[in-house]
Amino acid sequence: MTTSSTPSALPTIVVGGGLAGLTAAHTLLERGKRVVLLDKSPGLGGNSVKASSGINGAGTETQKALGVEDSVKAFAADTTKSAVPHENPALISVLTANSASAISWLADPNTFGIDLSLLSRLGGHSAARTHRDKGGAPGWAITSALMKKLVAISEEEGERGEKRVAIVKNARVVRLCAADDGTRISGVEYEVGTELKTIEGEGVVLATGGYGADFSETSYLAAHRPDLLSLSTTNGAHATGDGIRLATAQSLPANLRAGTTDLSLVQVHPTGFVDPANPDAKTKFLAAEALRGAGGMLLDKDGKRFVKEVERRDVVTAAMQTVQKEGRGPVRLVLGEKAVREVAKHCAFYVSKGLMQRYDNALDFSADVGIPLATLLTTLASFGGADDAFGPGPGAPYAPNEALHVAIITPVVHYTMGGLSISPSAQILTPSGDPIPGLFAAGEVVGGVHGGNRLAGSSLLEAVVFGRIAGAGVGA
Template sequence: MSTSDSKRTVIVIGGGLAGVSAAHTLLQHGASVVLLDKKPSLGGNSVKASSGINGAGTEAQKANGIEDSVEAFIDDTTISAGSTLSRPHLIQALTSNSSSALSWLTSEFGVDLSLVARLGGHSIPRTHRGKGGAPGWAITSALIKKLEQAENAKVLKGAKVVRVLQEEDEKSGGRVVGVEYESVDSQGEKKAVNGSVVVATGGYGADFSGFLTQFRPDLLSLPTTNGDHATGDGHRLVLDLAGSRKGVLCDMDQIQVHPTGFVDPANPTSKTKFLAAEALRSVGGLLVDSAGERFVNELDRRDAVTEKMQQVIEAGKAPIRMVMNVKAYEVLKAHCDFYLAKGLMKKYPNAQALTEDTKLPLETLSKTFNAHAEFASGKAKDPFGKTNFDNAEYSVDETLFVAEMTPVVHYTMGGITIDAGAHVLDADGQKIPGLYAAGEVIGGVHGKNRLGGSSLLEAVVFGRLAGENAAKDA
């Protein structure tokens, strides 16, 4: 077993947005970084995130004439989290650091976050993206590229951490002092790196035989948007710490089922689905059942839209489809062109062509489109409570973009218990010295439901907090 020593070295486990945010913050505070990721490439689920990143009181909001505040963001997040599971100290940390997090991304890494949209559950438009493709890719790839060129950062891919190391004497308080890992090509040889540790390994949304079976067996029949890396590795590492100084998990049964995953016509039974970004609905996409009727406020919270979709499916009114008009398509052209190229979305010259292909009743579609236009104009009130209408006018005679949707396991709100500074806590609520966590691996930030746009934000905010505090500790 070989060992690498440095008084100022901090180890980051995981190369998604939380991990690389922590790594850059560590470098900015003078520490050296060793980042380990079990996969052959960095990015995790972060590179897939396609709706945007939330921020309150940002320069982009001001440039677009949008008035927002941390207090309004706190209110929306608290309502979404629910009264019994909301944790004010974590929500405060997430929201109050949001504007500075976005400024950091734009100023330090040149990420374009100039466009702002309103997603479900938000009272104010605050979800930022750029003019190009998926914001998760744009943000995460920029940070990865710069990290891999950094002098004091060592990135080890194909390196799976199997144990977090602790000091054994009582005076140390179980301080975390390093990790033990195995390289994919090392035939089981274990190596060690010494230093404080930031756990940023992501969630457990693909851990069907493990945590999902344990905490939510009712979801095992659903597909997932998660890559095969999302198996709760960091959760287990923290649980496996020695004695009383081991981490604890919270809210492990709180798993977000996203309402809209693409059903691929070429492989409809695939267990892994592409996510249909919530942004598609925020710009005007409509959800209709097999009769061509709307059944939900498309911009309600994710848990509410999912519940309505599951009711439609149970009533035998599937498949559910998302329909977009040309104006909505043009706002998210890069997204939609990708979906079209993948065969996940189909373009129809008019509703008649759609009817011939899918058997959706033309007359019902026409009524649905006309009613939606009346709701948008204020002539009538939407029975589902929709109040925000962008690109709302649909016509059966114009081009339509259509895709089949299904609910998907998307995000795990449960995870490692931390404080507002990203320190990992033990069962007594005490900090475990030398151990930090950030990103989807942490629990308690979102309660029972995560708002769209807050996953990338959580990664950056708590990644930066973990990096800053770990640097002080190194």
């Protein structure tokens, strides 16, 4: 792509076409900038399209309309509690303070008009603040809307035939380029097939995702969390830590080389589906947290509950791993009719994939899997009731004759909280904490936002909040 030598005429280069990269691209376009978006995959979307629980926001119009009391202060407190002892107050403040405006930006008919009218209260949250659409696939609803609009803009031509945005797929970025005087990041080198190309830019936004799909000997998981190499993952094959490697490459001048943080902090999601047809598959479908938020319960092989289902992800995961180590597995996720109605499209999809099975009643379920019927009936009757040992939750006692949807689940590598060090303005920092001119980041490639544990619904939020900040920061 031919560019002018005038800095203001140079495009901004966005690396990665998931929600963070798409958000940055749209924000840049709103500011009159030109954009080149590079993605190593044949299609855009990344892991964002698979997000199934929703996007968090505190003090939103949806909450107000539904009478939900919430605040940025409460959201920040919940996030901090989840992040301890690795909390970063500055980044938590940015994430939570910008959450309502992120929801508004997505839902505004003048931008994307995305339906985010349903609310759930998920694990670790003190209020119902996780927004999703009526279609039941919030990651797809949000990300596809931004994809479609960006593709449409990429097909438009100005009066002189110029384009505001170019999208290049199957483009693997192999190097960040420094300006001749070594003062800033000035572009990238990327491969398309066997061809190596270089493009100069006003700035670069890295939105390449995390490293939760790389189990190789040279991976960040192998280096920092070898104990997780035996697990499966929910990540697409693209999640291999590319952006971290690019920004920390020894070939860069020391003053333009990024620092990292929290690379050992990896979220193991408690509920990945075990496919009966392929139980040892390394990549697994995620059983959305919305299923537990709707009133799903977790049972051991004897039909007993062992944890409050809407606890934080790290707490539920630890409880499940204890059950498995003690020989009380497999763990099953069970939903009654009320829960299924709330997440009907989720369940219909999982049943169609053979990941979830429907039983007419508790007797049929008990007979099929060998759970003692008396124990199962006691568990169903006490769930969410006055005698519930785990306290009040989103569900209600199950009737012995109601239909049940059941799946076998297991913990899976889901999200990498570690990544590149950034400032609250999304600028990538050196190991000593200095901002690197011309280099920004957003999404899962970033470290420090979630600390020790990410709350459900905050991955899509992080992508939008920091994608908007990064897009606004280039050339500011």
